[in-house]
Amino acid sequence: MHLLRLNNYSEFGYDDDYYFQDDCLPMKLDLKGFTLSLVTNVREGVEGLVDIDGILQGSRIVESVVRDMQSISNFRAKLRKLSYSEVDFSFGYFEGGVGLQITSGEADIGIGYFYITPARVAKWSPLSPLLGERLFAYFQQPKSSSVRNIFIQPLNPDVFLVYFIFIVLIGTLMLSVKFGLETKSIREKSFTETLLIIVSIVAQRSYSFCPKFWPNQKPFLLKFLILTACFLSTIIYLFYSTKLLNVMMTRVKTITTIEDLLKHDFIFHVKAALGDIVSDPKKPFKLRVINDTLDSMDEFIGAVQSGKHCYVTVELTSVNNADMLTKFRERVHSINPMRNSDDQICDSLSILRIERSNFPLAGSFYVRKNSPLRGYLNRQETGLLRRYLSYTNNGTLVCFSKSKYLENLGVDDVVWAFIVLGVLGSMAILVLLLEHYWCKNSGEILVLI
Structure with a gap:
């Protein structure tokens, strides 16, 4: 239930500060000849015309929310009941703004929808609201898989985690095979050597170490492990790069409706x-x-x-x-x-x-300064909005x-994906240089698998 308070209403036979409910507005008021307008300022980003029933038209988000706001609060019905007459809504009330139409005398009563800002709150008195609302729009985000060009995630972090776990396991098995063939304890090998082997396969170097490091005749298990690791890395990189390329080629459409x-x-x-x-x-x-x-x-x-x-x-x-x-x-x-x-x-x-x-939107009644309606529709500065905002x-x-x-x-997601891709590529180049340096100092020639 909405309450409409009218001041100085004694001239119509009611007590001052009389309150009317939506369904009990007086019908004996003869306001024929007055223009009742639904107006706002075009600078606020609201576009569209008001239809014959006083409802804002348009498919943009702001217009849709304002239309819902109108349907719920039913401002149009209040004015129609108050006027007890047909109102001409034949032209677009969103073209000139509430201030222009009120001050020019084109409209005696108007309802404005606009964003609330501290500056507007400070200058609220020239246009005195009878009723105000604050409306926010919350939209729950969809899943990234369904909105590729908004929530871009080229590769799920869980996939990366599983991949690195498998690579570490494969690298450990390869070390076990190598140490077993050389009949040496794994404790005799340095941590740097072990890390280099694992990083090398992650960086897609295909274990291209010096012949001195590996046995001359690589057993089938060792070759199988090398090929498996390289295959996994290749699949991951191709999948990542393909999704990233797909994102780059996808047209990003701004959500407006x-x-x-x-x-x-x-x-x-x-x-x-x-x-x-x-x-x-x-x-x-x-x-x-x-x-x-x-x-x-x-x-x-x-x-x-x-x-x-x-x-x-x-x-x-x-x-x-x-x-x-x-x-x-x-x-x-x-x-x-x-x-x-x-x-x-x-x-x-x-x-x-x-x-x-975000919003807030405010909806308020405005009355022309020299309008005959001002005597009972005008409100002096009550501070309602200031008091309202101070409690929010x-x-x-x-x-x-x-x-x-x-x-x-x-x-940002695309940029981050490029950074990840660049880091991985730089790591691959670094490992390649380390392998060449290692083999050069060992007097051996780098041999690819």
């Missing part, structure tokens, strides 16, 4: 939820989640932590959402008492940056881990 999110396996489970600003921050409204599939708070929290979906809702740390943050903490702590609950929440939520910044940090999440979402769409 809801369709892009769906295409890249972002899944929506709940619609946008909205909380009202109240005059007493110590008594926040309970969050109302409009949801067709999740029946309880536990199921909702479980879905958020599943790592497979996205949701749009009021910010967890907002004054109107302290109740939900508390429930989040209680739930995750009950699942894993040994771990900090904030860390678990931070791990489960990744913020997708929209237009280089009371329940702030303490996140020590960096968000898993890569803002530059995987460019």
Whole structure:
């Protein structure tokens, strides 16, 4: 239930500071002839026109979220009830901005959607809000395997670990074969020699050591081990290089629409939820989640932590959402008492940056300065927004881990992959030089297998 407070309403037969509920707005007000506009500033990155029902059109993320915000709060219905008349929505209200249309007299009443910044909070009094909201968009990241050009991981770290374990085992077996043939104890061989053998095979040098080091007639087991190690290394390098090349040739597409999110396996489970600003921050409204599939708070929290979906809702740390943050903490702590609950929440939520910044969006009523409606719709500076923002940090999440979402769409991953490839190549060259140096000092000629 939304409450609309109207000051100086005695001239219409009501007491001052009368409160109206959504379903109980007075219908005897005759506002015919006034223009009721839904406007915002185009500089905020919101594009699109308002349809005949007053709903913002467009497929971009910002427009989709604002459209959800409109549907939930139903600003358009409030103005229609208040005016008790048909309103002309025949032109695009997003072209001139709320300030231009209000000050030019094109509109008597407007609703603006814009980003909240400290500078705007400081200059809030010229346009006095009756109602404001704060909306954040959280999108759960998909798995790297399904979004190759966003979350690039040319080779799983577990694969590298298994590979190096096998290489070390093969190198150890090769040393055992060599020492057995020479009837010498493994303790008599230096650690440097052992390390060089293992590094050599990892660096794809194919054990091209001096003939003096290996027996003249290599047994089948020794050859088999050498070939096995080289085959494993070749497969790993080819696989790594192929994936890296594939990433380089993949066209990176910036996510700009809801369709892009769906295409890249972002899944929506709940619609946008909205909380009202109240005059007493110590008594926040309970969050109302409009949801067709999740029946309880536990199921909702479980879905958020599943790592497979996205949701749009009021910010967890907002004054109107302290109740939900508390429930989040209680739930995750009950699942894993040994771990900090904030860390678990931070791990489960990744913020997708929209237009280089998250929301908050604010929605407010504005009244033209010399409009006849100003007498009962205008609000003096109440400090509601300042008081609201001052309480938002009371329940702030303490996140020590960096968000898993890569803002530059995987460019860092590609650079890191090149660094790894370059390090491995440099190691191979270094081992080759060491082998040549070793053989040269031993008076032998390097013989390849």
